Amino acid sequence: MSDTRVDVNVNFNDMNDRIRFEIRRTINALTLKLQRTVQEDMLTGQRLNVQSGRLRGSISSRVEEGKDWIEGTVGAGGALVPYAFVHEFGLTGSVEIKAHLRMIKQAFGKSITPTQVNVKAHSRKVNLRERRYMRDSLDLIAKIVPRNIDAAIERGLNGQ
Structure with a gap:
């Protein structure tokens, strides 16, 4: 699974609960904005044309906090989309293909009755370029x- 993180370190104490609330709310909004940017801008045609929607559906976000930290995380991948890393970072090398059945409808360029054939295990060379759907989204959001965060601190100080 590939994770992209936005971490902000701020010293909190009992006197600034309002500031902490505003920063948490802002980090929640920024984390969701990053998730939407990845899903809607990068994975719906700009970088990758959607085929099954599993990669787009695997994008998740969460905000966690401790006594003196708040962290927003956006991640992609999981058991159903092991290719998320390959699309983000690219791959040049050899991939092992397992033995499988394949339905053929043509032989020597001529149509035939559909028939299943066994394909033996083999390796295949691949050269996939990186598509940077996560990192470029983070670069866009990181600018704001x-x-x-400064505006959240101001709102907390002013009690707005």
Whole structure:
């Protein structure tokens, strides 16, 4: 699974619960904005044309916090989409293909009655370019993070 993180370190104490609330709310919004950017802008045609929707559906976000930290995380991948990493970072090398059945409808360029044939296990060379759907989305959102955190602190200080 590939994770992209936006971390902001701020010292919190009992006197600034309002600031903490505003920063948490801002990090929630920024994390969701990053998730939407990946799903809607990058994976719906701009970088990858949707085929099954599994990669787009695997994009998830969460916000966690401790006593003196708040962290927003957006991740992709999982058991159903092991190819998420390959699309993000590319792959040049050899891939092992398992033995499988294949339905053929043509032989020597002529149509035939559909028939299943066994395909033996083999390796195949691949050269897939990186598509940077996660990292480029983070680069876009990272430009607005400092300004939004500063505004959250201001709102917390002003009690708005």
